Amino acid sequence: MAKFSGDKIIVIFTVISAALLQLIDTSIVNVSLTQMMGNLGATFEEIGWVITGYAVSNVIMITLSGWMSNRFGRKYYFAGSIILFTIASVLCGMSTNVWELVAFRIIQGIGGGGLLSTAQAILIETFPKEEIGLANAIYGMGVIIGPALGPTLGGYITDNMSWQWVFYINVPFGILATVLTLMYVKEPLAKARSSKMDWFALAMLIAAIGSLQIVLEKGQSEDWFEARYITILAVVAVVAGIVFVVRELMKETPIVNLRLFNNRSFATGTLFNFVLGFGLYGTTLVIPVFCQGLLGFTAMQTGLIMLPGSIATAIMMPIIGGLLKKKYVHPAIYAGFGLILFFVFSFQMGQLNTQIGADDFFWPLIVRGLAMGLIFIPLTTISLANLKGTEIPQGTALSNMVRQLGGSIGIAMITTYISTDTYRHYADLNNSVNAIQPETLDRVKMLSNAFVSKGYDAVSATKGAYSIIARSIYNQATFLTYRDLFIYLGVFFLILIPLLVMFKEKKKKLQQHDQVMEWDVE
Numbered sequence: 001m002a003k004f005s006g007d008k009i010i011v012i013f014t015v016i017s018a019a020l021l022q023l024i025d026t027s028i029v030n031v032s033l034t035q036m037m038g039n040l041g042a043t044f045e046e047i048g049w050v051i052t053g054y055a056v057s058n059v060i061m062i063t064l065s066g067w068m069s070n071r072f073g074r075k076y077y078f079a080g081s082i083i084l085f086t087i088a089s090v091l092c093g094m095s096t097n098v099w100e101l102v103a104f105r106i107i108q109g110i111g112g113g114g115l116l117s118t119a120q121a122i123l124i125e126t127f128p129k130e131e132i133g134l135a136n137a138i139y140g141m142g143v144i145i146g147p148a149l150g151p152t153l154g155g156y157i158t159d160n161m162s163w164q165w166v167f168y169i170n171v172p173f174g175i176l177a178t179v180l181t182l183m184y185v186k187e188p189l190a191k192a193r194s195s196k197m198d199w200f201a202l203a204m205l206i207a208a209i210g211s212l213q214i215v216l217e218k219g220q221s222e223d224w225f226e227a228r229y230i231t232i233l234a235v236v237a238v239v240a241g242i243v244f245v246v247r248e249l250m251k252e253t254p255i256v257n258l259r260l261f262n263n264r265s266f267a268t269g270t271l272f273n274f275v276l277g278f279g280l281y282g283t284t285l286v287i288p289v290f291c292q293g294l295l296g297f298t299a300m301q302t303g304l305i306m307l308p309g310s311i312a313t314a315i316m317m318p319i320i321g322g323l324l325k326k327k328y329v330h331p332a333i334y335a336g337f338g339l340i341l342f343f344v345f346s347f348q349m350g351q352l353n354t355q356i357g358a359d360d361f362f363w364p365l366i367v368r369g370l371a372m373g374l375i376f377i378p379l380t381t382i383s384l385a386n387l388k389g390t391e392i393p394q395g396t397a398l399s400n401m402v403r404q405l406g407g408s409i410g411i412a413m414i415t416t417y418i419s420t421d422t423y424r425h426y427a428d429l430n431n432s433v434n435a436i437q438p439e440t441l442d443r444v445k446m447l448s449n450a451f452v453s454k455g456y457d458a459v460s461a462t463k464g465a466y467s468i469i470a471r472s473i474y475n476q477a478t479f480l481t482y483r484d485l486f487i488y489l490g491v492f493f494l495i496l497i498p499l500l501v502m503f504k505e506k507k508k509k510l511q512q513h514d515q516v517m518e519w520d521v522e
Helices: 007-039 044-072 074-093 100-124 129-160 170-184 199-218 226-252 258-262 262-296 299-326 331-350 358-384 389-432 440-451 460-494 497-503
Strands: none
Touching: 007 044, 007 100, 007 129, 007 170, 044 074, 044 100, 044 199, 044 389, 074 100, 074 170, 100 389, 129 299, 170 358, 199 226, 199 331, 199 389, 226 258, 258 262, 258 389, 262 299, 262 358, 262 389, 262 460, 299 331, 331 358, 331 460, 331 497, 358 389, 389 460, 440 460, 460 497
C-alpha cells in the first residue's frame, strides 16, 4: 500500500477537486435547462447553446493545455484556469438573458479546459514512475465519478434551489483549490521549451475542433446535413483539420505535439481512449434519458440509481492501480476483462422490460462500474508510461481531447440511432395493431368510456383513446430501441477484445535502481 506524505495528499486533493469542478459541470447544467428556459425566456434551441458553447471552448482548451502549461508554467496555468473558471461561474449565475449565459459558459469552458489534462499531468509527476498506475487510478476516479455525480447534484439543486446555484456552488471549491495550488503544487523539474504562439495553427485548431463539436452537438436536432450550416461546418472541420495537422508536423516546436503518435504505445492507448469516451459518455447519456424519458424517474432518482456504479468504479480503480504496480500481468489483460464485463452489463440491460424499477438497475450498473475501472486505468497507464517529463503535458492533453471527442461522436451516433430505430419499431408495431381487431376495439371502448365519464363528448373521447394507444405504441417502440442499443454496445466492446493484441509486450525491463517495469508494444 502506497504511503503518502502530507504535502502529496494535499496535492492529490487539490488537483482532483479542480478536475471534478470541470467534470461535474459538463453534466450538472443539463438538469437545470428547463428552469433556465423559463427564467431567461429562452427557446429550446437557444438554451442548447449553453451546453454547446461550453463543450466547444472546453475541447479546444484541452487540446491547447499542454502548450499553455509549457508556456506559462504548469502551476500558474493551473491556478489561472481555476480562477477563470470560478469567476465565469459567478458571471453565469448573474446572467440576465440566455446570450449572456452562453458567453460566460464559453469563458467557463476556457477555464475548465485547462483543468483536466493539467491535473493528470501534475498527478503523474507527483508519483514515482512505478506508481503511475496508481496516479492514473486517482485521476480516473474523478473522470468516471464526475459525470455521474453531475445529474444527482443538479437534480437536488434544481428541486430545492434556483438554477443559479448550479454555478455558485463552484465558488468556494474554486477558491480553496486556487489557494492550495499556489501553496503546494510545484513546477516540474524538467522544463519544456515552448514555442511562440502559431496564430495560424491556432485559428485552424479552433475552426476544426469548434466546427466538429458544433456539428456533433447540433447535428441530430438539425437533421444533420439537411441544415446548410451543418454541412458548411462539416466541410470547415475537415479542411481546417487537415491544414492544422500538416502545419503542426512541419513545425519544429508545434503548439500541439502530434509527433507523440510516433510512440506506438501512446497512439494505441489513445485510440482505445477514444473508444472509452464512446462507452463512458454514451452510456452516461443513455441511462438517464432512458430512466427519465421512458420510466418517469426524476433527475434526483436517476442520479441515485447511477451512484452505486460510480462507487464501484471508485473502489476498483485503486485496486487496479495497485495491481499494475505489482506487475503480475500485462495491463491489457485487465482491460480485456473490463471489456467482457462491459458486454455483461450491456446484455443485462438488454434483458430489462417496461415493468422495471430502480432496484433492477443496481447490479447491471455495478458491473458497468467495475468494467470502467478495469478498462480505464490499464489503457491510460500504457498510453502515458513511456512519455518523458516534457512530453507529459502534451500527451495528457491529446489523450483527454481524443476521449472527449470520442464521447461527443458516441453521443451523436447514439442519439441518431435512437431517433431512427424508434421510428422503425413504431412503424412495425403500428402495422401490427389493426383497428378492427377485437383487442384493439375493446381497448378503445374502455378508454373512451373513461374519457366520457370525465365529461368528454363521444368524438373527443374516441380521439383521446386513440391518442393514448399511439403513445403506448411509441413508448414500447422506444423501449425496444434502447434494448437493441444496449445489445449493440455490448457486442461492439466485445469485438474490441482481439484488438488488445496491439499492446503485445515488446520488453519487460526491470531497472535495478528504481524497480520500474516498462511496458511497450511492438
